[in-house]
Amino acid sequence: MRAHEAGALHGDIGSRPPWLRPPGDVNALVPQLWPRNVTRAADGALAVAGLSVRDLAAEYGTPVYVLDEDDLRTRCREFRAAFPDADVYYAGKAFLCRAVVRMIAEEGMFLDVCTGGELATALSAGMPPERIGFHGNNKSVAELSRALDAGVGRIILDSFTEIDRLTALARERGVRPRVLIRVTVGVEAHTHEFIATAHEDQKFGFSLAGGAAAAAAFKVIDEDVLELRGLHSHIGSQIFDASGFEVSARRVLGLQAQIRDARGVELPELDLGGGFGIAYTTQDDPAAPHDLAKRLRKIVDGECAAEKLAVPHLSIEPGRAIVGPAVFTLYEVGTVKDVDGIRTYVSVDGGMSDNIRTALYDASYSATVANRASSVEPLLARVVGKHCESGDIVVKDEFLPADVQPGDLVAVPGTGAYCRSMASNYNHVPRPSVVAVRDGRARLIVRRETEEDLLALDVG
Numbered sequence: 001m002r003a004h005e006a007g008a009l010h011g012d013i014g015s016r017p018p019w020l021r022p023p024g025d026v027n028a029l030v031p032q033l034w035p036r037n038v039t040r041a042a043d044g045a046l047a048v049a050g051l052s053v054r055d056l057a058a059e060y061g062t063p064v065y066v067l068d069e070d071d072l073r074t075r076c077r078e079f080r081a082a083f084p085d086a087d088v089y090y091a092g093k094a095f096l097c098r099a100v101v102r103m104i105a106e107e108g109m110f111l112d113v114c115t116g117g118e119l120a121t122a123l124s125a126g127m128p129p130e131r132i133g134f135h136g137n138n139k140s141v142a143e144l145s146r147a148l149d150a151g152v153g154r155i156i157l158d159s160f161t162e163i164d165r166l167t168a169l170a171r172e173r174g175v176r177p178r179v180l181i182r183v184t185v186g187v188e189a190h191t192h193e194f195i196a197t198a199h200e201d202q203k204f205g206f207s208l209a210g211g212a213a214a215a216a217a218f219k220v221i222d223e224d225v226l227e228l229r230g231l232h233s234h235i236g237s238q239i240f241d242a243s244g245f246e247v248s249a250r251r252v253l254g255l256q257a258q259i260r261d262a263r264g265v266e267l268p269e270l271d272l273g274g275g276f277g278i279a280y281t282t283q284d285d286p287a288a289p290h291d292l293a294k295r296l297r298k299i300v301d302g303e304c305a306a307e308k309l310a311v312p313h314l315s316i317e318p319g320r321a322i323v324g325p326a327v328f329t330l331y332e333v334g335t336v337k338d339v340d341g342i343r344t345y346v347s348v349d350g351g352m353s354d355n356i357r358t359a360l361y362d363a364s365y366s367a368t369v370a371n372r373a374s375s376v377e378p379l380l381a382r383v384v385g386k387h388c389e390s391g392d393i394v395v396k397d398e399f400l401p402a403d404v405q406p407g408d409l410v411a412v413p414g415t416g417a418y419c420r421s422m423a424s425n426y427n428h429v430p431r432p433s434v435v436a437v438r439d440g441r442a443r444l445i446v447r448r449e450t451e452e453d454l455l456a457l458d459v460g
């Protein structure tokens, strides 16, 4: 957690982050926070790829997640161009639906899934199975069987139980699936900081320090039912600082050298995971994919030279950095409440059911009034939802025009990742729709849930 976030959510209610200053122009959009095709049109309303948010709200209702399709595709292309000889896996858990599977497939991406449901979505959208990687710390027999029968490109092993489970299933079928071993490298990275520890107390992967990772690799190599392609590490999320990758690459490649020395096998692949940060507020300054690639390449080349290893075929797994910045959520304001001159609460028609990240991670977001421009003074507001929790906050602190009123639209950028995919039906609120906009045309890609959908599950 960054220092400015401490205490902002609970208690200390009059405080605001010291970096947050009233904007010169409350209508101005900070470009790095918005999908590339979002502008403020002449009438003052936001437009995305030429479509006014007022029309989108009228047509599709609110809340609605608006995806700038060209922005998402451009991010895929930027990552692929930055890592031309690596495989770029989109981490589907950030946001997955059939239309997005097709978009990333068309852009030449690979896809990570981590449950049977994500796998089913990928396959039903025609994702080539050989371009799918299957993750997860508790893949069931049924899920692994489906993955084998579908012919997924690789399975990332996470436990000894899973090695035995997959070995038995592969024997039964007479197949030799390609696998990676997920290594817990003792590096944890979040936003601008990382910590390197000797051992990791977490559920994912095989511990490097404890020797489990080496033992897992030897077991897979010796039994020779599964084809061990390489090692995998994923150190965290919303990372801005490449030094965490440096420590993890050094440790994983050290294990790679140990495996070569013990078994005479040089594993041909290396997966560095995902976690590349995006801008949620003006405080975040993520590296461009090109610069990121240069740094990662240098780290891997350096470590391989030091260990006298051939440079393995690389893969990376960005989720948030692909879809996060390509989406904003459009809400309608329902009430505006000034609490004793301390703070103004702007309540919108969604909240923690469509964006749990503020409540779950104390995440920071930004917002703007989207249906019009305003010439009145800015006021420090908190954008909150309609749920029965005082922690139901969407944007902790943002300057909005002081005339913000019921019926206005509020847009929150950076909501493409881990918002719709983590959405819930808390308070029996139906989950919002997702609309993709491209070249002046909108299309519904995930429809809004209805109350009938909710009641359909209730069979008592």
Ligand SMILES: *Cc1c(COP(=O)(O)O)cnc(C)c1O
Pocket: 091, 093, 094, 112, 135, 234, 236, 237, 238, 273, 274, 275, 276, 317, 318, 319, 320, 321, 417
């Ligand atoms: C979640 C996850 C990712 C993607 O993380 P982002 O922060 O969305 O880039 C990549 N790899 C693995 C193994 C993950 O669990």
